Amino acid sequence: MSGSAEEFAEIINLAPLAFWSADAGLRRIHFISRAAHALTGFDAGEFEGNPDLWFSRLLDADRQAALLIHEQVVRDRSPGRYQARFHHRDGSVRWLDNYVFPALDDAGKVVRQHGCVVDVTQAKQQEEALRKTALVFEHLYEGILITDAQGLIEHVNPAFTRITGYTAAEILGATPGILSSGLHDKAFYELMWSALLREGHWSGEIWNRRKSGEVYPQWLQIATIRDDAGAVQNYVAVFSDLSRRKALEAQVLHQAMHDVLTDLPNRRSLEERLLQAIAQARRHGNQLAVLFLDLDGFKEVNDTLGHEVGDVLLQLAARRLRSCLREEDTLARWGGDEFVVLLPRVDGLESVLTVAERLLAVLNVPFELDHMQLQLNGSIGIAQFPGCGQDVSTLLRHADAAMYAAKKEGGGKYRLFGRSVAPLMLERSLLKRGLQRALDGSEFVLHYQPKVDFHSGRIVGAEALLRWQDPERGLRGPVEFIALAEEMGLILPIGEWVLGEACRQAQRWHRAGHELHVAVNLSARQFQDPDLVAKLAQILAESRIAPCQLQLEVTESVAMERPEVGYAMMQECVAMGVGIAIDDFGTGYSSLAYLKRLPAREIKIDRAFVRDVVSDPDDRAIVGAVVALGGALGRRVTAEGVETREQFACLKEMGCDLVQGYWTGRPMPADAFEALLGTDRLFV
């Protein structure tokens, strides 16, 4: 038996736990096993010689609780347990777990305390690390989403719920696909997955959708977590919501580029836009105009009625000026009472003068402000590209100089840089009179340009182009008079005449056995005419042609000017069976989403891209993109302005559907066109 006791004592001394035994009041340590040394740095003799050693080396914060447990064990005669931090002799602090038991005598009195001490430092450290990780997970500002290897969501944190709107209960078990915005294509996700599988991580900007349906940008980082054998265990995604930052950036950018008082683009913004417009004009070979406008009489208002009135007047004036311009035009505040208008695309001087007259006219209407009427006037200086300057500063300087000249002449006028406007004004009034006479006296005629099908080589349509047979000056083209006709309000009757005549001609050709459509250009005013559909119905009934034989051509910028109105109008035309083509495509700023909705059956690529298509890779890329777009949206694509065999062959090869241009036929009178139809010529 005593042999077993020795064996037992040996086992106890070998154990990694420190067994101990003391009297009830802990004044005498009877026994402490050898492991005490590893756990505390002190050996049994030291503990036995100093009963306070244990408590003196506990951390102050933990000592009191430890003493209480020992008291409780004695008082309640039941086991107790505590964990406390102990200053090891080597300087480290160890977490020690002490199990305490009472030993009772026959009378049930506690005569001893004994127990064992275990080092739990490592477990405590792991527990602490886990607690911190959980804190990070809970409190991180970024959203966290963890999926299993199959991509099913296992965990999300509160920030995830705050950002996406989905609670954990709603999303656990789903796939992250539920968050997708639909804005990224398949290729985007394929790249993401291949990076995740190949490199183990992916990060980038992505648009996702909240539960509310709102689409928002986020910065997303995803990591693949693998086990020791290399198999995917989880995917961890951490993301932050970029929408506030983006909105702030946009706001800062807006403030940097806009005038605070009027919210118009500022000087810097204007200079940038002018630079771009010059580059575009060079590329497309078009003209642009800069109008420098100074308010006459503003200084007096400001000096006599105060800055506050002056500020309101500037805001009102800015609003009126803006209302005279097209979407693509820029009105900028240059400073003080000076504004600059940029017309990035002008058909000729006529249209610029029309805008200048309109600007002066709206300023001239009295302003109602604080129960007073204030009368303003403006002086405008005009500089055109390329005639009056080829760069930003020259154009602005020259427009400014012309504005001063107008002011010197008493204000309320416009002046062209380097030219007197007097002969021009005379010319304009002659033209106005002539146009009215042309309409009354049937001096307008239509010429027709063939539209040829690339696949069959046959003429399948004719674009009607307006000409004015001026008895004094001969045949005049539309660029000379359309803008003025618009300004005079003559464009509606002229347009109606064109529609009627084109349809009558289509009927004559139909009777002669020629199957083709006639295409008619619609001006902005006609397109916005609420009676257009009724007028079309009447014209179609009178000429007795099938509606599909008529096609209306609307330029991209006109179609985009008031998209909702334009869309509704086109829908009605299409419902009648009349075709729609988008003219001069590529020169405006159509959004693809809008284009997709347009019920147009044909897209006409602007001449500017066709001109150098054979030699310029950029133009080729643009044409290629429009052809692809047309194919994807089921629209026919027509190339305009084709002048050479090389252009013809190139565009045919690129997959355009129709061709129009001098190479397949110049605009010609109706009888010449009919003669051409009679030859059955094939264009191959």
Ligand SMILES: Nc1nc2c(ncn2[C@@H]2O[C@@H]3COP(=O)(O)O[C@H]4[C@@H](O)[C@H](n5cnc6c(=O)[nH]c(N)nc65)O[C@@H]4COP(=O)(O)O[C@H]3[C@H]2O)c(=O)[nH]1
């Ligand atoms: N350099 C070159 N030019 C070519 C070629 N093939 C055709 N053109 C010209 O390009 C213009 C095509 O018409 P658009 O882009 O609709 O542009 C038309 C259209 O916007 C407008 N227009 C013409 N007739 C009418 C009309 O009846 N009503 C309205 N509102 N506008 C019209 O006037 C614009 C100019 O008409 P046009 O002077 O007849 O000029 C026509 C035509 O003569 C070519 O290979 N090379």
